[in-house]
Structure formats: structure tokens, C-alpha cells
Amino acid sequence: MDTNARRREMSEYLEAIANKRIPECDPKIRCTHPSLLQHDTDSSSDSNSSSISSDDSEDEFYRHKTLLATIPGFDIVRDIPDEYLHLMCLGLVDMMLDIFVHKLLSEEGTKEADDRITLIETHRPSEFQKASAHLDNLARYKGTEFRGMLLDYGVYVFDGLIKSKYLENFTFLCVIMRALASKIIPSNQDELSHIKYNAERVEPLVSQFLKQARQLYGPEFFVYNVHNFCHILEDYLMHGSVEGSSAFKYEPILGKYVKYIRTGREPLTQFINVYSTRLLLDTFTAKPEEPMD
Numbered sequence: 001m002d003t004n005a006r007r008r009e010m011s012e013y014l015e016a017i018a019n020k021r022i023p024e025c026d027p028k029i030r031c032t033h034p035s036l037l038q039h040d041t042d043s044s045s046d047s048n049s050s051s052i053s054s055d056d057s058e059d060e061f062y063r064h065k066t067l068l069a070t071i072p073g074f075d076i077v078r079d080i081p082d083e084y085l086h087l088m089c090l091g092l093v094d095m096m097l098d099i100f101v102h103k104l105l106s107e108e109g110t111k112e113a114d115d116r117i118t119l120i121e122t123h124r125p126s127e128f129q130k131a132s133a134h135l136d137n138l139a140r141y142k143g144t145e146f147r148g149m150l151l152d153y154g155v156y157v158f159d160g161l162i163k164s165k166y167l168e169n170f171t172f173l174c175v176i177m178r179a180l181a182s183k184i185i186p187s188n189q190d191e192l193s194h195i196k197y198n199a200e201r202v203e204p205l206v207s208q209f210l211k212q213a214r215q216l217y218g219p220e221f222f223v224y225n226v227h228n229f230c231h232i233l234e235d236y237l238m239h240g241s242v243e244g245s246s247a248f249k250y251e252p253i254l255g256k257y258v259k260y261i262r263t264g265r266e267p268l269t270q271f272i273n274v275y276s277t278r279l280l281l282d283t284f285t286a287k288p289e290e291p292m293d
Helices: 003-021 041-050 054-061 084-104 107-122 135-140 143-158 164-181 191-217 224-229 232-239 251-258 267-285
Strands: none
Touching: 084 135, 084 143, 084 164, 084 224, 107 135, 107 143, 143 164, 164 191, 164 232, 191 224, 191 232
């Protein structure tokens, strides 16, 4: 199936389930997901006073129109997925682990969790990333360490060390993200059918996670990252596995590309000039038997 056909089918599917699952968000990005994000459900009656007119919003938030809006058939909201390295790993997971470490774990519990992390590292398969550092180094965790906690061993690390309701809530999140990060497609399903099937299975878990999180952490927990998490299924339906649009593959080469930029003025122009020059030089200097990168 070509890209345009896939987009049409996914768009039709999204429209069919949108009213059932996630209503429109208001202009101030106060999420109105049915699971709870309004601090007060009665506040919807006062929505007119909190809305922003198009003229006001343009003056307050926009300096100029983006060229992306001029691309035919390009939807800025649906066609640019949320990036789960920063949204989930460095955002939501970081928030939850910080609460676990500084509010829920006892001193003995922290030591036991560190011992489990050490044990994981000694039995780590070579295909896995290095295990996370000990929890007293949480402030220095990188994205891959948060991803390990989220997708691989976080539930084991905290099992029995924090209250069961907090562990259950974290488990919901881990199961959701494992499903959305998986690229495995069963032999009896095509890609689109599998994505739809997966989304339908995960949908009630997302709502359950959000409802339970409000009860556990209070309304102040629902910051911008959590708002975007409410819409992660839309991104999954449109773009497939969240790993496919993550920045994890880009991060390791970021240090190399930063060296292309010498000053703070027009960094994108500097990068394009250096990168294109190096591509041109590689074209002329590469030996015939050497494949180009």
C-alpha cells in the first residue's frame, strides 16, 4: 500500500473513533481527555471566558507563519508525531521515577533497587543497552536508561518496594509503551491491521493509566508531556511504532554534527554548507569499490 493510501485509511479510521475517545482540545491546550485532565469538570461551562480569539492568539503566540503550512496536503498536527525520547523517556518516565526515588522508596528500598539494577547488568544480553545507573544518579540519567526502565526492567526494579497501586500504574505505562514501540507484525496480519488491533487493545489501558495517575499524583501531575501522551494513539495509528519516529538513532551522532557549527548565527545554514561540502568531497574522493554512506 502506498503512503497516500495509508494516510487516507488512517485518517478515516481516526475520524471514526475520535468522538468516542478524545475530544478536541481547547486553544489553551488544557486537555479535555475524558479520563480527567480538567481540574474541575464544571469548568467546561466557563469555556468561553478562557478561550482565545484567533486575533489574540496570533498576536500572543505567533511571530510569522511557518512554511510547513504551505505544503499541499500536509497536516502540521497529524503529520508530525510526538517524539517519544523526549515526551516519554525524558518527560513522563523521569517524572515518575523522581517521585518513586524521593517520595516512595525507603533507604532500604533504594539499596535493594540498586542491587537489582546491578544484578540486571551482570546478566544483560549483548543486544541490550547498558543497564541504568544506581538511583542516586537519577538526575544524570540519559534517555537510554529511562527507556530501559520503561520497556525492559523497571517493573522488576520497583516490585515490592513501592506501594502496589503505584507499581500497578507504572506497569500500565510500561505495557502501553512496549505495545506501541514493538515493530513485530504477526504473520497472519498485515501492518495496518496489526496497528489497528494493537491500538484497540491499548486504548483502555491509556484511559486507566490516566484516571489512576490523577488519583495517585493529583492534578499537578498533568503537565504538557502528559497532555501529549493522551494523543499518543493518534500518532501510533498514523505513523506506526513510536521507535520509528524517535530521536534515539539521531542522538549518538549529534556530537559530530554540532562540530559543523562554528558560531551562533544562522546555525542551519552553517550545517547545510558543511554537510553538502563533505558530501561533494566524498563523491569525488571515494574509491570505486568503497560504498558511499
